[in-house]
Amino acid sequence: MLELMTQVTLVILALALVLAFARLVLGPTLPDRIVAMDLIGVLTAGLIVVSAAATAERAFLDAAMVIALLAFVGTVAYARFVERGYGA
Amino acid sequence: MIDAMTSALLLVGALFALLAAIGLLRMPDAFTRMQASTKASTLGVGCLLAATALQLGDVASITRAVAIGAFLMLTLPVASHVIARAAYLSDAPLWEGTVVDQWREDAERPGSGHESTEHSRSAPRRPEAHGG
Numbered sequence: 348m349l350e351l352m353t354q355v356t357l358v359i360l361a362l363a364l365v366l367a368f369a370r371l372v373l374g375p376t377l378p379d380r381i382v383a384m385d386l387i388g389v390l391t392a393g394l395i396v397v398s399a400a401a402t403a404e405r406a407f408l409d410a411a412m413v414i415a416l417l418a419f420v421g422t423v424a425y426a427r428f429v430e431r432g433y434g435a
Numbered sequence: 436m437i438d439a440m441t442s443a444l445l446l447v448g449a450l451f452a453l454l455a456a457i458g459l460l461r462m463p464d465a466f467t468r469m470q471a472s473t474k475a476s477t478l479g480v481g482c483l484l485a486a487t488a489l490q491l492g493d494v495a496s497i498t499r500a501v502a503i504g505a506f507l508m509l510t511l512p513v514a515s516h517v518i519a520r521a522a523y524l525s526d527a528p529l530w531e532g533t534v535v536d537q538w539r540e541d542a543e544r545p546g547s548g549h550e551s552t553e554h555s556r557s558a559p560r561r562p563e564a565h566g567g
Contacts, residue, residue: 349490352442356483359449363456370459370468378465378522385514386459386472389507390452393480396503397445399496400487408487408499415503419510423517430521 353401360394381425388418441490448482451475464530465522473515480507 364387371383392415399407458471481504488500523538 349438349442352445356445356449359453363449363453366453366456366460367472376465376522376525376527378518378525378527379468381518381521382465382469382472383459385518386455386476389476389480389511390456392503392507393448393452393476393483396480396483396487396500397449400441400445400490403491405491405493405496405499408496408503412499412503412506415507415510419514422514426514426517426521429525432525 353397356397357394357401360390360397364390364394377425377429381422381429384425385418385422388414388421392418437489437492441486444482444486444489448479448486451479451482453479455479463532465527466519467530469515469518469522473511477507477511480504 367383367386367390371380371387374380392411395407395411395414399405399411452475455472455475458475459468462468462471484500484504488497491497491500529536
């Protein structure tokens with residue numbers, strides 16, 4: 348039951364990542380792509396968290412923390428870049 | 436019992452994450468996309484973290500899960516605010532069905548002190564305002 352549900356969760360998260368990647372490719376403006384990158388970072392962190400539960404590997408949680416942190420810093424950096432008018 | 440709760444939390448979290456991605460793909464402009472993806476992904480990853488903490492169940496894992504959750508709850512609203520502000524100031528197009536644009540109303544009201552500030556959305560592009 349739990350095994351199956353973990354597999355289903357991983358598949359759904361992968362599907363969500365594909366949809367977010369479609370928005371990253373489609374655009375049309377740079378802010379849309381930044382939102383997509385932000386969601387991809389958060390979804391990756393979620394995927395690693397589920398992997399940690401599936402494999403009982405505690406170290407994966409540290410990796411998830413680092414990815415969530417980097418996604419936030421990257422989003423803010425890109426947003427400052429766009430706000431100054433370079434990306435339009 | 437714990438297995439059943441973990442399964443339920445995993446499924447709910449994954450569905451909310453999927454909802455965030457669908458919202459990101461289907462919403463009409465950058466601002467609605469931002470709000471759909473941020474709100475749904477906060478709840479989705481929160482549920483996944485709760486499921487993992489419940490399943491692993493030792494102190495180190497629960498502490499890390501709570502730390503990641505708290506960090507996401509703190510940073511996702513900030514990130515979405517910064518994105519929305521940058522999108523607005525870089526003249527990202529609003530959806531044609533947009534009803535309220537309070538920043539513009541404030542900027543256009545005479546005597547508000549906001550008419551000629553740096554932080555306003557330019558109707559024509561203002562390349563000279565992009566320095567530093």
